[in-house]
Amino acid sequence: MANTYELIEAQTLSTSASSVTFSSIPQTYTDIRIFISARGTGPYTNTNLKMQVGNGTVSTSGYSEKMVYTSNGTTAASYGQSAQAQSDLQYFPLATSTANTFSNNDIYIPNYTGSTAKSFSIDSASEYNAPAAVLAMDAGLSSNTSAINIITFTPNAGNFAQYSTFYLYGIKNS
Amino acid sequence: MATTYEPIATYTVSGGSTSTITFSSISGSYTDLVLVCSGNSNSGTDYPRIRVGNGSASATGYSNTQVYGTGTTATSYRETSQTGFIFATYPATSARVTTIFNIMNYSNTTTYKTVLMRDNNSAGNVTAAVMLWQSTSAINYIELFLTNNFVAGSTFTLYGIKAA
Numbered sequence: 001m002a003n004t005y006e007l008i009e010a011q012t013l014s015t016s017a018s019s020v021t022f023s024s025i026p027q028t029y030t031d032i033r034i035f036i037s038a039r040g041t042g043p044y045t046n047t048n049l050k051m052q053v054g055n056g057t058v059s060t061s062g063y064s065e066k067m068v069y070t071s072n073g074t075t076a077a078s079y080g081q082s083a084q085a086q087s088d089l090q091y092f093p094l095a096t097s098t099a100n101t102f103s104n105n106d107i108y109i110p111n112y113t114g115s116t117a118k119s120f121s122i123d124s125a126s127e128y129n130a131p132a133a134v135l136a137m138d139a140g141l142s143s144n145t146s147a148i149n150i151i152t153f154t155p156n157a158g159n160f161a162q163y164s165t166f167y168l169y170g171i172k173n174s
Numbered sequence: 175m176a177t178t179y180e181p182i183a184t185y186t187v188s189g190g191s192t193s194t195i196t197f198s199s200i201s202g203s204y205t206d207l208v209l210v211c212s213g214n215s216n217s218g219t220d221y222p223r224i225r226v227g228n229g230s231a232s233a234t235g236y237s238n239t240q241v242y243g244t245g246t247t248a249t250s251y252r253e254t255s256q257t258g259f260i261f262a263t264y265p266a267t268s269a270r271v272t273t274i275f276n277i278m279n280y281s282n283t284t285t286y287k288t289v290l291m292r293d294n295n296s297a298g299n300v301t302a303a304v305m306l307w308q309s310t311s312a313i314n315y316i317e318l319f320l321t322n323n324f325v326a327g328s329t330f331t332l333y334g335i336k337a338a
Contacts (some may be wrong), residue, residue, distance in 0.1 A: 004333075005179035030184075030331065031210060066300040068243025078300075080245025110212040110272055111329060117269040119212065121294040137243075137302050139294030141269055173184040173331040 004172040008032070011166045016041055016159040021152045022168045027113045029170030034151070036105035037165045039093040042158025049089040049105065050154045053118065055146035062143030063087045069136035086154070090124035090136040095158070098128040102164065113147040178338075180204075184331040187324045190216040194319040195330045196231075202281035202312055204334030209275040209316065213328035215264035220320045223258040224275070226287065226307050231317035233257045235308035242301035259305045262293045264320070270328065271295045280313040287313055 006029075011020055025032065038049060052058035064082035069090070071077075081088075092103035109120040122138035142148075153166065182204075185195050200207070213222065225231035236256040242249055262271050272294040280287060286308050293301040307313075318330060 004177070004181055030329075064296045066243055066245045066296050066298070068241060068248045068300050068302075076241060076243075076248035076250075078243025078245055078248040080243075080296075082296075108210075108272070108274060110210055111270070114327070116327065119270045119272040119294060119296065121272050121274055121292050123292065137292065137300050139272070139296045139298075139300035141296035143269075171179075171333075173181045173329075173333075 006170050008168045008170045013160055013162055013164045016162055018159050019152055019154040020160060020166050021150065022166070023150045025149045025151065025168070026170065027147055027149065028172070030173040031108065031110045031171040032112050033109070033169045033171060034105070034107040035167045036107070036153065037102045038105070039097070039102045039161040039164055040155040040158050041095050041161050042155055043095055048156040049092045049103065050086040050156060051089055051107070052086045052152045052154070053142050053148045054144060054150050055148065056150065058150055058152050059142060059144045060085045063141065065138055065140045067136055067138045069134060071132060071134045073133070087140045087142065089122055089138065090126070091134050092126050093128065098130050101126065101128050109148065115145050117145060118142045118148060178336045180334050182332045182334050184329065187326055187328040190323050190326055193321070193323045194317060195324070197316040197332045198314070200314040200316065200332070201334065202314065203336070204281070205279070205337040206335045207277040207280050208333040208335060209277065210331045210333070211273040211318065212270040213264065213330065214270050214325045215266040215320060215322050216325040217322040218266050220264045220266070220322050221260045222262050222264055222318055222320050223260050225258040225317045226313045227315045228311040228313065229315060231315055232307065232309060236305060237308070238303050238305040240301055240303040242299045244299055261291055261303070263295060263298050265295065265297055266325070267297060269297065277313065283310055283312055285310060
C-alpha cells in the first residue's frame, strides 16, 4: 500500500527569522499536519505564536477560536475570540525563558482543499521547568473557503529563534 | 521504509440522509487506530455519539472524563455507565467540527480499551477527553451516529498505525 503520511517540507532555522512560510502546498492530500518546535526572541511576556492560512496569499481576517489552557499548574482557564487577523496558537518560550526550551505545537487541518471554512485542531505545550509554562488545546477556524496552499507562522514580537523547526506533513485517505 | 500509517476506510457523506457511519471488519493487524472526523448536522443542533465493539457496536460499558473550554470557563466532568460517548456538539453551521480519536492497542483481548479524543468547535467548545470501553474484546467495529443526519460533505476517515 502506498505511503499516505508524507513529509511535504521541513524548515529548520539556521538563524533567527521573522516568519516561516509553507507556500505552494500540494493539493494532493486529504489532511495536513504541522509540528513545530519553536522559541521566540521577543522580550514580551505575552508573545504569541500566530498562524495565517490562505490561497496564494494568507488571509488576514476571519479567524476565530476557543482555547482551554493552564499556565500555572493549578487551575485551567478558557478564552475565545472571533473576527481576528490570525489564529493565536499559544504563548511560547521567549528570550527570558529557561535556556534551550522550545515549544511543542501539533496542528491538524482536515480537508484543507475543501470549499468550506477550515476547522483545525491545535495542541500546544511549552514546559520551562519554571512558572508560566503553558499547556493549551485550541479549536481554530478560518472562515476562508478557498483551498489552503499557503501557511505562515509569525511571532507576535521579535523573531523565531535559531534552531526552531517546522515540519509540514500530508496525509492521504486512500 | 515500511508503511506504518495507512488509511483503512473513508466516508464522505453525500445527500442528507446519513445518520450512521460504520467501520466494520476492521483488521486487527495494526497497533493503534486514528479516526479523523470533519462533520456537522444537517438539521439543527445535534450530538454525535461513538460506539465501538466486536462484530457490532456495544451499547454498554462506557465511561469518560473530559476537560473543556467554552471560551470563558474551563470545566471538567466525568460520566460512567454510559451507552456510548457523545463526542461533540454539531451546531448545523457551514463550518465543520474537527474531532480526532486515538484508539490505542485496540485489538488486544486482555485489557479494557482506552480512547483519547480531541474535539474542536470554535463556535462551541474545545474538548479533550478520555473514553473507556469496559470490554476485553478486540475492537473491530466503530459506529458514529446522530439523531438527525450528517450534513453532506462530512468526512470520516479511519487510519491504522503499525508499530513495525
